[in-house]
Amino acid sequence: MSAPDAAETAIASALFDLTSGLASGSRRSVADEAVAPESLQRALNGGTEAHIGAHYADVSTRDRALPSGARVLDLGCGYGRVALDLAGRLSDDQEYFGLDPHAEAIGWARENIGKGRPNFQFDLIDVLSRPYNPDGEVDGARFRFPFEDDSLDRVFMISVLTHVDLATVRNYLEESARVLKPDTGRLVATIFLLDREVDRLIADGRSEYQLAWQVGESRVENRDNPELVIAHPLDRVLDILHDAGFPDFRVRRGHWSGRPVANVVDFQDMLVADFGTVTAAALDADEQAEALEHGALAADLVEHGVPAEHLAPYLVWALCAMINALRWESQGVEILLPSAGPGERRTLALERARGIDFSACIPATAPAGAFVPVDEASILRAVREADPRLARPALVALLGDIVHNAIALDTAARAGSVIRRLADGTERPAPIPLFAAGESLSVGAARGRFASMLSGLRRR
Ligand SMILES: C[S@@+](CC[C@H](N)C(=O)[O-])C[C@H]1O[C@@H](n2cnc3c(N)ncnc32)[C@H](O)[C@@H]1O
Missing domain, CATH: 3.40.50.150 (Vaccinia Virus protein VP39)
Structure with missing residues (x-):
């Protein structure tokens, strides 16, 4: 194992x-x-x-x-x-x-x-x-x-x-x-x-x-x-x-x-x-x-075009993307997405996720600025360690934040308009891989692990 x-x-x-x-x-x-x-x-x-x-x-x-x-x-x-x-x-x-x-x-x-x-x-x-x-x-x-x-x-x-x-x-x-x-x-x-x-x-x-x-x-x-x-x-x-x-x-x-x-x-x-x-x-x-909670999240994802059978691996991808974005943020790098008006931009809205220390999910040796795949076990551990008594509604709200940010990120990434603003103010396209079921995530494994994760959350 x-x-x-x-x-x-x-x-x-x-x-x-x-x-x-x-x-x-x-x-x-x-x-x-x-x-x-x-x-x-x-x-x-x-x-x-x-x-x-x-x-x-x-x-x-x-x-x-x-x-x-x-x-x-x-x-x-x-x-x-x-x-x-x-x-x-x-x-x-x-x-x-x-x-x-x-x-x-x-x-x-x-x-x-x-x-x-x-x-x-x-x-x-x-x-x-x-x-x-x-x-x-x-x-x-x-x-x-x-x-x-x-x-x-x-x-x-x-x-x-x-x-x-x-x-x-x-x-x-x-x-x-x-x-x-x-x-x-x-x-x-x-x-x-x-x-x-x-x-x-x-x-x-x-x-x-x-x-x-x-x-x-x-x-x-x-x-x-x-x-x-x-x-x-x-x-x-x-x-x-x-x-x-x-x-x-x-x-x-x-x-x-x-x-x-x-x-x-x-x-x-x-x-x-x-x-x-x-x-x-x-x-x-x-x-x-x-x-209502899960149904609304799932409905948003289906509406976004995620095939129903890929909902769980998509959520894992979303978590992975957010953890990378948070890591870049801690390195002084911002992710910018197009906003409502022409030319307007906004950062990701990750207030709840910022309350959790995901740093252990990515090896300290990972090159700065790179997109690093994150395994679901370490995500689960980080969430648990943040507060072992974290109530289910708080976890579901966290998941909701992550899903909605991921949808915005995915939409912008597909249009090639996600920008990384480095600490010195220079801007580059962000290296965020698009969701691809079955590639880096292994759909079967991701679904199985996400199943354990959700059934863990469901016990609170
Ligand atoms: C898809 S597998 C599911 C096995 C197990 N319940 C699980 O969840 O892993 C379907 C199982 O039903 C069994 N099965 C098929 N027809 C059956 C029947 N008429 N009565 C009882 N079992 C049957 C098969 O042999 C097979 O093991």
């Missing part, structure tokens, strides 16, 4: 310790030690976002800690992306069960996560899935979860309902309702949901998927391999959740369809369904506030 990765993991764990409402216990982070082979990551998750497991684990415990003795099912667990995170959170008396029809994925998870952890169990299920288990004998629409009624505290189905037909969605939601405990049960599932807004976004060319092929009430991306990407009608899914007996459920939309979203980490849509006493009012108010 490289040094920045180690630093990031340490910071992420510190954030968990500070803020997680989970049962305390031995907190070994296997994510450091166990990384699934790239071929497996690619086959199951398009090779992206190993850290996203933390996000879903976080959602599963929001306003509702896992009780001691908790039992968690991860249906369609793959190689254990969520388990890798939960291994650092569950105490020895809490149990995890991962089920999946992909033999290689289960084999890897058993060997690398289950070994030495008797409370982590991975089992192969023989459910038919053309992409993942083409010889499977059991139809998902008839698969009975191998658990007693009312016996589980959580069910995860992450990126699973996106690969099954509507009959299987119905069965899996009903089975989840059957096995979840009536007092503490929560389902966290991701899905692609169709509604009129999605149709409009597809027509406007904003969506990641076209979903042009109708299969029953659902739509698929690839006619020859329908289970690769399946989207289901929102209304039908809500009816199914209701009929299954969930007293409370929420839908959080992801950005796959090009929709500005509550949280840039959420690519797929998400269902969170609860049994028991639900603090829905508090949660909803909180989520709505967050939706």
Whole structure:
């Protein structure tokens, strides 16, 4: 593991310790030690976002800690992306069960996560899935979860309902309702949901998927391999959740369809369904506030022309650009952008960011005046060190400042009109590289790291 990765993991764990409402216990982070082979990551998750497991684990415990003795099912667990995170959170008396029809994925998870952890169990299920288990004998629409009624505290189905037909969605939601405990049960599932807004976004060319092929009430991306990407009608899914007996459920939309979203980490849509006493009012108010903050930021970025799937790496680029600008400022160099009137210019508005010492993000040996890439782990560390108790709204406001400055900077840089005024008054074009997804930032890595960063912020 490289040094920045180690630093990031340490910071992420510190954030968990500070803020997680989970049962305390031995907190070994296997994510450091166990990384699934790239071929497996690619086959199951398009090779992206190993850290996203933390996000879903976080959602599963929001306003509702896992009780001691908790039992968690991860249906369609793959190689254990969520388990890798939960291994650092569950105490020895809490149990995890991962089920999946992909033999290689289960084999890897058993060997690398289950070994030495008797409370982590991975089992192969023989459910038919053309992409993942083409010889499977059991139809998902008839698969009975191998658990007693009312016996589980959580069910995860992450990126699973996106690969099954509507009959299987119905069965899996009903089975989840059957096995979840009536007092503490929560389902966290991701899905692609169709509604009129999605149709409009597809027509406007904003969506990641076209979903042009109708299969029953659902739509698929690839006619020859329908289970690769399946989207289901929102209304039908809500009816199914209701009929299954969930007293409370929420839908959080992801950005796959090009929709500005509550949280840039959420690519797929998400269902969170609860049994028991639900603090829905508090949660909803909180989520709505967050939706407004993140949604407004995301909307501004999409409006600026950033493709929805590049929101997270763009934010990392924005942070990197601002940290460089602040460093130049400390060297007596100003960045000037065109302003409202002809010939008028203005400096960047970075008051909040100036309150944070980002100097450790750039090696002291970096040549003065050069643009230096900054890794996200060191950004996160600088923000944390600025004030460990920094409240979430302050962090989101900081992010807002950075995003809006970056949009102005990007617009001016594309027009070639960003100027650097040196200490002696001479002016030169500023050497700020434009945002280019996949080049210096590595989109997958940036998104994964930004996911950890945001889920860290989300815990306050
Ligand atoms: C995109 S992967 C996601 C894996 C894991 N949940 C994660 O988030 O990393 C989809 C997983 O669903 C599994 N799967 C596909 N069809 C399934 C079905 N009908 N029932 C249960 N699992 C299924 C696949 O084998 C695969 O591991």
